[in-house]
Amino acid sequence: MIQSPSSKVDEPGATPERKMILQLDGVSKIYRSGEFTVTALDDATFHVPGGEIVAVMGPSGSGKTTLLTIAGALLRPTEGRVHICGIDVSDMGEAQLAGIRRQKVGFVYQSFNLLEALTALENVRIVSQNHGHDKHEALRRSRDLLEMFGLGHRLNALPKKMSDGEKQRVAIARALAKDPELLLADEPTANLDAKRGHEVMELLRQKALELHKAVVVVSHDNRIRQFAHRVVWLEDGRLREDDTHSV
Amino acid sequence: MLLVARKNLFSERTRLAISIGGVALSVFLIGILLSLYRGWSQQVGSFVENVPADLWVASDGTTDFTAAASILPNSLGVALELNPEVDTVGPLIVRPMEMSFAGENPDDTFDVHLVGYDPKVGLGGPLEVIEGKSPPGPGEMIIDQQMHRRYGVDIGDRLVRGTKTLTVVGYSKGGDFVYTQVAFVTIDTAVDFLALDPPSTRTFFVITLKDRDDRDSVAARGEVAIPGVEFITGEDFADETRQRILGQIVPILIVVLIVAFIVGLAVAGLTIYTATIEKSREYGILKAEGFTNPYLYRVVFEQSMITGFLGFVIGAGITVFVAPLAQNAVPQFVVYVKWQDILAIAGATILMALLAAYIPVRRLTSIDPVSVFKG
Numbered sequence: 079m080i081q082s083p084s085s086k087v088d089e090p091g092a093t094p095e096r097k098m099i100l101q102l103d104g105v106s107k108i109y110r111s112g113e114f115t116v117t118a119l120d121d122a123t124f125h126v127p128g129g130e131i132v133a134v135m136g137p138s139g140s141g142k143t144t145l146l147t148i149a150g151a152l153l154r155p156t157e158g159r160v161h162i163c164g165i166d167v168s169d170m171g172e173a174q175l176a177g178i179r180r181q182k183v184g185f186v187y188q189s190f191n192l193l194e195a196l197t198a199l200e201n202v203r204i205v206s207q208n209h210g211h212d213k214h215e216a217l218r219r220s221r222d223l224l225e226m227f228g229l230g231h232r233l234n235a236l237p238k239k240m241s242d243g244e245k246q247r248v249a250i251a252r253a254l255a256k257d258p259e260l261l262l263a264d265e266p267t268a269n270l271d272a273k274r275g276h277e278v279m280e281l282l283r284q285k286a287l288e289l290h291k292a293v294v295v296v297s298h299d300n301r302i303r304q305f306a307h308r309v310v311w312l313e314d315g316r317l318r319e320d321d322t323h324s325v
Numbered sequence: 326m327l328l329v330a331r332k333n334l335f336s337e338r339t340r341l342a343i344s345i346g347g348v349a350l351s352v353f354l355i356g357i358l359l360s361l362y363r364g365w366s367q368q369v370g371s372f373v374e375n376v377p378a379d380l381w382v383a384s385d386g387t388t389d390f391t392a393a394a395s396i397l398p399n400s401l402g403v404a405l406e407l408n409p410e411v412d413t414v415g416p417l418i419v420r421p422m423e424m425s426f427a428g429e430n431p432d433d434t435f436d437v438h439l440v441g442y443d444p445k446v447g448l449g450g451p452l453e454v455i456e457g458k459s460p461p462g463p464g465e466m467i468i469d470q471q472m473h474r475r476y477g478v479d480i481g482d483r484l485v486r487g488t489k490t491l492t493v494v495g496y497s498k499g500g501d502f503v504y505t506q507v508a509f510v511t512i513d514t515a516v517d518f519l520a521l522d523p524p525s526t527r528t529f530f531v532i533t534l535k536d537r538d539d540r541d542s543v544a545a546r547g548e549v550a551i552p553g554v555e556f557i558t559g560e561d562f563a564d565e566t567r568q569r570i571l572g573q574i575v576p577i578l579i580v581v582l583i584v585a586f587i588v589g590l591a592v593a594g595l596t597i598y599t600a601t602i603e604k605s606r607e608y609g610i611l612k613a614e615g616f617t618n619p620y621l622y623r624v625v626f627e628q629s630m631i632t633g634f635l636g637f638v639i640g641a642g643i644t645v646f647v648a649p650l651a652q653n654a655v656p657q658f659v660v661y662v663k664w665q666d667i668l669a670i671a672g673a674t675i676l677m678a679l680l681a682a683y684i685p686v687r688r689l690t691s692i693d694p695v696s697v698f699k700g
Contacts, residue, residue: 180615
């Protein structure tokens with residue numbers, strides 16, 4: 079079982095009694111196709127409290143995305159239990175899972191995944207509105223977030239007119255627009271050069287700590303390690319703590 | 326309206342234009358066909374309907390005014406006049422024929438519906454003479470203004486059939502049956518021109534009653550008292566005339582209307598479907614972000630509805646604008662745009678938009694939000 083070693087979290091804003099945001103207990107995911115079965119995740123137990131940044135690393139095909147999608151209430155586990163903010167989501171239906179994602183989980187994707195027809199501001203605003211903020215509140219909040227990420231001058235830019243670094247910052251702002259307690263990032267630096275990747279990760283880390291979010295970053299990029307409180311290795315669907323890592 | 330629906334729709338202007346164009350074309354086709362049907366329907370029945378008679382009297386089995394096979398003796402008119410409930414009786418001789426300009430190629434003919442009437446009674450004669458002499462004298466005729474416009478027949482022209490000639494002395498209105506027009510002569514001219522044998526033969530009698538409310542009872546008693554004769558109201562006779570002329574067209578019209586609807590549906594459906602498939606990754610992103618299926622359905626339905634609405638406005642606008650122009654250019658193109666038809670087309674467009682969204686909406690349910698983590 080891999081739990082948060084609280085002694086390793088030593089950042090301003092961290093509290094000794096931290097709320098557990100993500101709990102995966104004995105989670106397995108098995109894909110079946112005819113006679114063949116593939117175990118993407120094998121008996122994974124993984125807890126992340128608020129204010130902690132965890133990097134999940136491993137080679138391609140190790141089950142990182144499966145772990146992320148189960149943690150993000152997109153996929154149900156074959157076995158085991160998943161709790162998000164104390165709510166058991168393991169057996170929820172599609173509509174309930176959508177509700178959990180809408181209220182509790184923010185995603186940052188490898189390929190940004192912005193809606194091409196919408197401006198930066200609109201991309202953030204619709205997620206905020208879908209969370210439940212009224213139109214004016216969503217607009218104000220989205221503008222504040224984008225300004226916080228240094229994009230105040232790019233509010234009305236369409237994604238195709240933005241650099242990759244700007245797109246990823248919009249994506250992080252969008253993820254934070256619904257004020258989620260859990261932030262899940264899938265290879266957030268994969269499409270960025272080293273400098274932009276560093277900037278984006280620093281920003282993500284800074285905001286996550288300021289806003290006291292639980293953050294899971296899935297990557298095979300070793301440079302991610304320096305931004306995480308903890309690093310977890312995933313290989314052939316099995317998790318193990320990286321004891322060599324220290325903050 | 327949802328932001329995503331509007332933005333996605335208007336970001337692909339060419340596709341939107343094709344989609345709206347398809348719906349507009351469909352609406353225009355439906356609109357113009359319905360208007361044409363209404364126009365013809367109004368036109369072919371209007372003369373019979375507007376003759377100020379309470380009852381038409383015809384020999385039993387007569388189907389309508391234009392295919393008049395009715396043969397009645399003139400003495401029937403005298404008998405009808407003896408009925409104390411009857412106010413006036415007008416005899417009519419009606420005969421469809423082809424005529425040509427005197428002195429020109431006899432093969433260049435046009436259809437004329439010759440109506441011989443009694444000018445002293447006036448019933449069944451021209452509804453309104455707009456130019457020239459009325460009533461016509463011996464060997465003279467008043468033609469419908471549509472015959473003047475369509476075939477260039479002018480006052481003073483002589484029209485011929487066989488060896489007999491009639492001179493045009495006036496124009497009337499309200500006697501256009503689209504494929505033919507009425508031309509009025511006196512009873513005596515008709516007897517002579519058609520060489521009726523016996524000359525006392527009549528086609529119809531039109532009668533007015535002292536009390537119009539009695540027409541059903543007069544008709545019922547008349548049919549019992551005079552075997553082989555039927556009494557028909559102007560409305561019923563007009564309906565039968567319409568049915569006779571348009572009855573053959575309606576099934577064809579329905580088929581063309583269905584084809585027009587399918588064309589609109591296919592264009593709108595395909596463009597909405599293509600747009601949905603193209604944006605399926607974005608719909609996956611929205612699902613991953615916690616947007617529900619009903620929200621996504623609404624996006625597609627709104628896009629379809631906007632397309633339908635714009636297509637309807639353009640298509641209906643073109644119909645209203647083009648219809649009178651077409652009528653001016655082609656006299657047979659008689660159209661009448663009814664607001665009830667426009668409402669019906671609006672309903673058909675809503676149905677078109679709903680159906681066009683149905684398959685794309687089904688496609689949405691199969692989009693897996695996990696797919697957005699790939700690539």
